Amino acid sequence: DAKTTQPTSMDCAEGRAANLPCNHSTISGNEYVYWYRQIHSQGPQYIIHGLKNNETNEMASLIITEDRKSSTLILPHATLRDTAVYYCIVYFGNEKLTFGTGTRLTIIP
Amino acid sequence: GAVVSQHPSRVICKSGTSVKIECRSLDFQATTMFWYRQFPKQSLMLMATSNEGSKATYEQGVEKDKFLINHASLTLSTLTVTSAHPEDSSFYICSARGGTGLKGYTFGSGTRLTVV
Numbered sequence: 001d002a003k004t005t006q007p008t009s010m011d012c013a014e015g016r017a018a019n020l021p022c023n024h025s026t027i028s029g030n031e032y033v034y035w036y037r038q039i040h041s042q043g044p045q046y047i048i049h050g051l052k053n054n055e056t057n058e059m060a061s062l063i064i065t066e067d068r069k070s071s072t073l074i075l076p077h078a079t080l081r082d083t084a085v086y087y088c089i090v091y092f093g094n095e096k097l098t099f100g101t102g103t104r105l106t107i108i109p
Numbered sequence: 110g111a112v113v114s115q116h117p118s119r120v121i122c123k124s125g126t127s128v129k130i131e132c133r134s135l136d137f138q139a140t141t142m143f144w145y146r147q148f149p150k151q152s153l154m155l156m157a158t159s160n161e162g163s164k165a166t167y168e169q170g171v172e173k174d175k176f177l178i179n180h181a182s183l184t185l186s187t188l189t190v191t192s193a194h195p196e197d198s199s200f201y202i203c204s205a206r207g208g209t210g211l212k213g214y215t216f217g218s219g220t221r222l223t224v225v
Binding site for chain 2: 034036038041042043044045046049087096097098099100101102
């Protein structure tokens with residue numbers, strides 16, 4: 001079973017920041033938070049991951065709460081190409097990935 | 110780095126025939142690969158874990174005789190859908206662990222199988 005809870009869908013205006021929340025209240029101390037996204041009819045794409053510190057890369061920022069029970073993926077300036085299903089997954093090491101239902105993000109022109 | 114190539118991207122086959130899907134890690138060695146299937150508007154469902162040089166481990170409810178997995182080298186895993194039926198029509202995706210460190214898993218681009 002997936003260990004995360006995400007909203008089913010979200011809309012965001014083009015050019016604005018998209019903030020995607022994820023709850024992972026049962027996360028264990030050594031589990032990382034990973035974000036992937038899947039554009040229609042493609043394989044999932046890695047976005048970012050973190051353990052407890054906030055992280056930023058060229059694609060997005062990841063904000064993890066101090067208790068690590070939730071996180072937010074931030075796409076700072078959303079474009080139409082960011083329309084996709086975003087998956088938040090927690091795991092450690094050699095575990096097999098289990099996908100939840102994800103958030104369907106639609107960027108509105 | 111860390112590219113996974115999946116082939117073919119689309120395939121149409123007749124009922125009763127078998128279809129082979131290939132998953133290759135192009136620039137790293139993958140001792141473990143994973144196979145998923147995805148129905149329209151649904152999430153990815155793990156089918157099996159493929160281990161180089163040993164038998165695959167199938168998830169509960171997945172018929173191992175129907176979905177044959179071979180992982181004969183460190184860069185290639187294949188999924189063969191045997192005696193395909195229309196209900197096997199789906200989007201199949203492979204992934205591999207390795208070459209990306211803590212960046213997790215790399216996914217292939219998927220194979221759209223249509224059984225007619």
